[in-house]
Amino acid sequence: MIRAVIVINDQGKPRLVKFYDYQPVEKQQEIIRNIYGVLCSRAENVSNFVQDSTFGPDTRLVYKTFATLYFIVIFDDSENELAILDLMQVFVETLDKCFGNVCELDIVFNFNKVHTILDEIILGGQVVEMSSSEVVKALDDITRLEKNPNSIVRVPKSISGWQGR
């Protein structure tokens, strides 16, 4: 199963952290630090796979860089490395569809939405959806429902103005 999905930026700051088996906060931070250390030292043009003792004897790690972000998936031997690599592609494609030309800031500010997207793709550590259009559809349903019962809080326009500069 998939143990964790982590997004960190190229400075090692966590942007999205989701562990599928519970880890205490300190352990999470330690793992993130270790991963960042490993990934930084990796040359370009090498494989996207890492076997490292940080994650236990049978776990592996697949990472992929998108612009300033490292997308990292940690999983055990019941998954397929190459397929996980494509799964990250799906995840990023979906983010792109939802945010439109996604960038690091979108993920920072909307990490709750990113979590929702991730929950549609991976559930309980297993990949349940591989089609980004299906994920977008599910997400639209949720958004519509959230808006309908009038409980939705619209952000003041001024914020988007703040972002625009």
Added chain:
Amino acid sequence: MGSQGGFGQSKEFLDLVKSIGEARSKSEEDRIVLREIETLKRRINEPDIPKRKMKEYIIRLVYIEMLGHDASFGYIHAVKMTHDDSILLKRTGYLAVTLFLNEDHDLIILIVNTIQKDLKSDNYLVVCTALNACCKLINEETIPAVIQQVVELLGHPKEAVRKKAVMALHSFHQRSPSSVNHLISNFRKKLSDNDPGVMGATLFPLYDLITIDVNPHKDLVASFVNILKQVAERRLPKNYDYHQTPAPFIQIKLLKILALLGSGDKKSSEQMYTVIGDIMRKSDTASNIGNAILYECICCISSIQPSPKLLETAADAIANFLKSDSHNLKYMGIDTLGRLIRISPDIAEQHQIAVIDCLEDPDDTLKRKTFELLYKMTKSSNVEVIVDRMIDYMISINDNHYKTETASRCVELAEQFAPSNHWFIQTMNKVFQHAGDLVNPKVAHNLMRLIAEGFGEDDDMSDSQLRLSAVESYLKIVDEPKLPSAFLQVICWVLGEYGTADGKYSASYISGKLCDVAEAYSSDDVVKAYAVTALMKVYCFEKAAGRKASLLPECQSLLEVLSASHSSDLQQRAYEFQAILDLDANAIENIMPLDASCEDIEIDKSLSFLDNYVLKSLEQGAEPYIPESERSGTLNISKIRNHNAYEHPTHSLRFEAYEVPKPVVPTKIPSTVTYPTDIVPVTVIVSEPSYQPSVQPSWPLVPVSDAGSGSGSTELKLRLDGVQKKWGKPTYSSGASSSISNFESDRTTVNGATQINTLISKPREPRQSNVEVSEEKQKLAASLFGGKTSRSKKKQSGGAAGHSKVSRTTNHGEDKVQPAAVPVTVTTAVQPPPPDLLDLGEPAGDTSSYSSTVDPFKQLEGLVDLSQDVNATASATTSNGPDLMSLYSDADLNGSLNQNPNAMNGSVNPSKKTASLTKGPSLKDALDKDALVRQMGVNPTSQNPNLFSDLLG
């Protein structure tokens, strides 16, 4: 950037993120976050916070926890938010709760109610949210609260709900299989769900179930093959395609399941051949996902019953992987090659160059994978190359975990395939030099044993050559700075045992080197202990050989330093050495026989030699020994011991209880005191004529272990105070204070259990069973492995000798006084087996030649081993005895058949367990454990036996 307009968060949050993003250092970031935490703590507890404000606080909590700060003060608010009617808030609450809490958190119980309510909701999105939370939050205790509802949801009209219900059940199954076992049929039913997504989800729990036990699911092979066929033929709706590949994750999971189902099952495998062949033919090798499926097919092919045609296809695919420029594909190629060579070992040959390329690749992941492959490929013909490469790599890496693994693999391969003794020693030296502190200490003892026993070849010439080459290489290495402790121990032991053996090096040269070691590593007590014992041996061998042996001045000064050492072990070794200096050659030859490290040592477990003594003491009015189990108040001992510094008045009450057994008069004691096997270690022989029945006020201050022995009056204690401190042990020796010399007995505390090691000072009846069993096993081992290729012989010396040799291994480590020369040498292991292997009726004459001089350590170990054997023989009347024995020896042989020499310990453990099962008392277990500890990694610092009472007394 226009698309980023609706971030949906407040300005405050944006400012927080921004300021953290602009923080120039970690400490600045921490300051900002801590300030934020203060703000949130204040605000979140204000009354009447608007809901949307609260939602934002929760989001900010999640954010600061992601940055590694504690947000637990707000957990309860997240839990509250899950109760909210608004789906937006509810979802935020659930998100925060799933990220914050683990399944055992106290707050979970507050959420279960909400989850139950939400599972009943008529809004399917609410149900989905609740099911998502189920996967993360429901623990074993709360499963029953929701499971019924989740099962009902399997029939929900919305496929998204059905899918998530399956996943929720799957996570329940992972947490507590027993609570879901009655629902397994549901998984099978859902396999035929109309929706491919739901069907795909059921594959996860089924995969887990099949991993646990294949057999109940064999009937599903046809269904799985059928599904896989339909998927591969693009029968699924288009929206399951990914880059023109139909439902890749479903295909991969199915192939993994088939690999499990077809493993070792010809009939099932044959059903799969066609579909796997089809998928491989159709696979899109240009895309990542196509290769992922191809890889999975190869894994499946290498797992199921081999099909020549498929193997050929797989080999072609592997060739393509290895030829690829992509490191990812090369990695997959190496991985699959490693899988396939188990079936067809020849296919590696054609990829030699590719493999070598991967070995030199800058990509560390690929390199490691390649070493893994090489490890699997190692044969006696290529071991030298591979192990050399592995050692080079091991030296180059810093990751301790991986370094350890590589080192132990080198050791394993070297032990298995070593082409020559010289090479083996050289290889081990390199491994120890660079990773000595990382390898299992057992490896060091294995090496010492191999050097001591030779490689199992019969001629002594090769053995002594091996030893000489070891000594030479160690003399070369020993001057290098900063050697690992484990390696130095080996060096010291070998130099002590064989340094002067063939006369090439003088005793003073070897002694000088050993003194240098002791001096250079003065902070390492273990190494010093090994060094001083080695010095002692060198001296003894010299003197025993009739040569004039004088102590080097530096050795003399080393002894002086050590005899004032803080380590009681070192001190003792130093005193022993000094005691030996005064002995004549004859006595020395007896305590330090040349090259006798492999000999077995006999133990008189019943301590029968003490019977007369005990009897005499009893006649003089001494208190009889009361077995611990019969003593009252024993349970309190450890407690009292912990508290005795504080001494509550109630304790004196408890201690009075000890007086009760006193009236148990000597009549109960048989004339020859026989001690039950299980309490042997606690046998405390009290020779205390001046026993004082009245309890002194200071009684509780006496270490409790003595309370049981019935000795320990105040003046006694005073006299021994100094001793106690000096030896740094919480106990003191009661027997020592009486008329018997201080060396007579020594008590040590192991795991809170008091033991007494008593030296045997008179000749006694040798126990037969012990010797016979070990000999028998040796013969059996010899008959199984002897006279075969050198490789099997190596295995034998590595592990086959099993049980009997294990006890010897400790000898190398303990390295105390050896018994007088014993005729039974290692060569017995290679002797032809007797006609009846299981004949227990060995002539007693064999054993009578055993020396009566006994190392107390050996005695202790023997207690363990022997008591097993005796136990077995005793519990089985006459003819059953041999069977049980053979059970034990079978276990050993099974262990030794395993190529891994480390299996040796495994072979000992089961028999140990059996023994301890049949005997209740935990003391015995403690002793077992202690003996095991010593077998695994002997640390000479643990015990301080007195060794010379029989010689000096």
